[in-house]
Amino acid sequence: MLDPTLINNKNIEYDAQTNEMLINMGPQHPSTHGVLRLIIRTDGEIVSEIQPHIGYLHRCAEKIGEHLSARQWIPYTDRMDYLAAMNMNLGWSLTVEKLLDHQVSKKLQHLRLMICELGRIASHLVGMGAYGLDLGTASPFFYAIREREKILDLFEKACGARLTFSYITPGGVMADIPEGWIDECKAFLDYFEPIIKQYHTLLTTNAIFLKRTCNLGILSKEKAIDYGCSGAVLRGSGIDYDLRRDGDPFYTEMYDGYDFEVIVEKEGDYPKDYPYPDVPREAQLGDCWHRFYVRMLEVIQSIKLIRQSFEKYQSIPEPIEKPLKLQQKLPKGEIYLETEAPRGQMGFGLFSEGDPIPWKVRARSSCFCNLSVLPELCRGVYLADIPSIVGSLDIMMGEIDR
Template sequence: MDKLISNDVKTEELVLNMGPQHPSTHGVLRLVVELEGELIVNVKPYIGYLHRCFEKHCEAMTYPQVVPYTDRMDYLASMSNNLGYAIAVERLMGIEVPERVEYIRVIMAELQRIASHLVALGTYGVDIGAFTPFLYCFIAREKILNLFEMTCGARLLYNYIWVGGLSHDIHPDFVRLTKEFIEYFKPKIVELNELLSFNKIFIERTANVGILPLETAVNYGVTGPVLRASGLKWDLRKNDPYSIYHKFDFDIPVGDGRMGTVGDSWDRYFVRVREMEESLKIIEQAIDQIPDGDVKAAIPRRIKPPKGTIYSRTENPKGELGYFIISDGSVNPFRVKVRAPSFVNLAVIGEMSKGHLVADLIAILGSLDIVLGEIDR
């Protein structure tokens, strides 16, 4: 029977175009998929649909004017983008920021990490076919956005962390409400695990799918939860510390192949769940220790870094966010290059999805947690 088919039926590879408008591509991303029957032979991503000339804009702006532009790269983690940029320019200029600012920054960055992961986990459920967890995730995220709104008036694009300080001090109720949020959110993680993480259907769709071996991950420069799920304990908050992360006690979750193989889609998903718990730990430690001080005290009147270059990196929710800044000694940056985590993480998708079914491609893409805003910049 097999022989009969292979002799008489002609087969050829099919090229399937997924995107740029496709509900599961998380934005305007086009994937050209080469198929042999149902199996994927190759995936080529085509990006750039959202290109807004961020780097060109920066060259025409002064250093503080760049901050709102950084908001718009990874628009699900604007606080973290602000933080990375502020730290880069501060290192270039040698500015020491007050202790109070550092504490508030860490709290904001960790709240932002939880908010970003909640979107990642919720939309991942939707990709797989589970709609309900998405709503639960967004209820919790809403509470974080309320905290941000109370602090700086914005819910998505904050422009909050400035070079040398912050745009506003925190609201008098902020500490109380953040503590309330921590108490509210702890049981919600358990709930999410019961609802989605350990759901039989969800595990069937994600375990052993899109396995990323550690060696490939490192060679491709993959970072963040995607790298950690492949089994490497690598987190810039510990390995290349910045701000005051060395003061806090927290763990780095890594993928352990509990449901299948180390580095599969389920591991990538679950690393994010556990990272939310670790972020809560950091916030819990920091929230009681915020010292007094003026959050605007260290903001320089005139930001004019000395001639030089810097590559500064921070751990964003999605991975290593690097700012490469060249200063020519004037008030405008000569060159700003952003090494966006999603940009680098997306490049590995071809390697991961070879030999899988088309339906699994959705599961693999979702597990990478990309944001097109920072890929295309």
């Protein structure tokens, strides 16, 4: 705990001691991924304590949700994790559908899977690029953005938007994908898959990268569960849990009949379904490198999933159904559903009193919990390790502050 005199925010210039310094990192800082503010107590280059302050991007999404019908709230979910807006849309749509007990058709499920896995790739690409930026190399970020643009082009063809899609919506999607879209998607995957090797050369196996990330910020299994970490942070610590396989049946039905691996270290080994680079000797389970590695490997799994979804989607000739009405009446009841978003388990809660407008909505942010472990990880590290650790958690302030 910080010294009581430090808890008062207005008192941060407390540095009368000569051996310790209190510095304020953010909210305007190049490597805090938006508007995260960290108050760091340092002894020279060593960090003795760190305290995150959040809320600079709080946009009252949950309050707004109490005034809009369930489908009208979709654009607000876009703006939570704006790098993976498709997955946010899906989370809320499934929550509403589950409350209505309205399972969409199989064809629509394949389409949603295709779109969401593309969204996962786009999000992990930015995660990879931004991690490079955190460690002082700008080039991977540009490569990542280059590929992401191609995914956004695909999304634009499907729904017209490039960042806040509002595409997946309760009861369906806004419109079916246009003709020829699947061929373009196939071409993109064929182009993209060999390129991942280059990223592994550029970052994953780079000697300096290893020095900066291995054996740093180690998150034990117990801590990861205790702090409610999820996604790559949880699996990077060696816990075999992925909602796409272990989640609510209403959600996992989407992934029925698909062949994919959950990327996690089992008995000291990662899945071997693809020529991944080897785990270096200096890396320890639960460190920054493993979190990054899990993210990189998940991209391959997503590619695999999308490839499988093409055929399944095309094998069903009927057109997809129309989404629910805008002012769809909700039954009295409540529901809480978590889906596997790229950054972790995104949970949406819907508490209804029988009106079209929910009584209360809840958005459980995965990054919120992932970030709460930061003070634990940043004890006794170097100042330069803070960007490494924050970057490896891959946080998204829009989702944390909501």
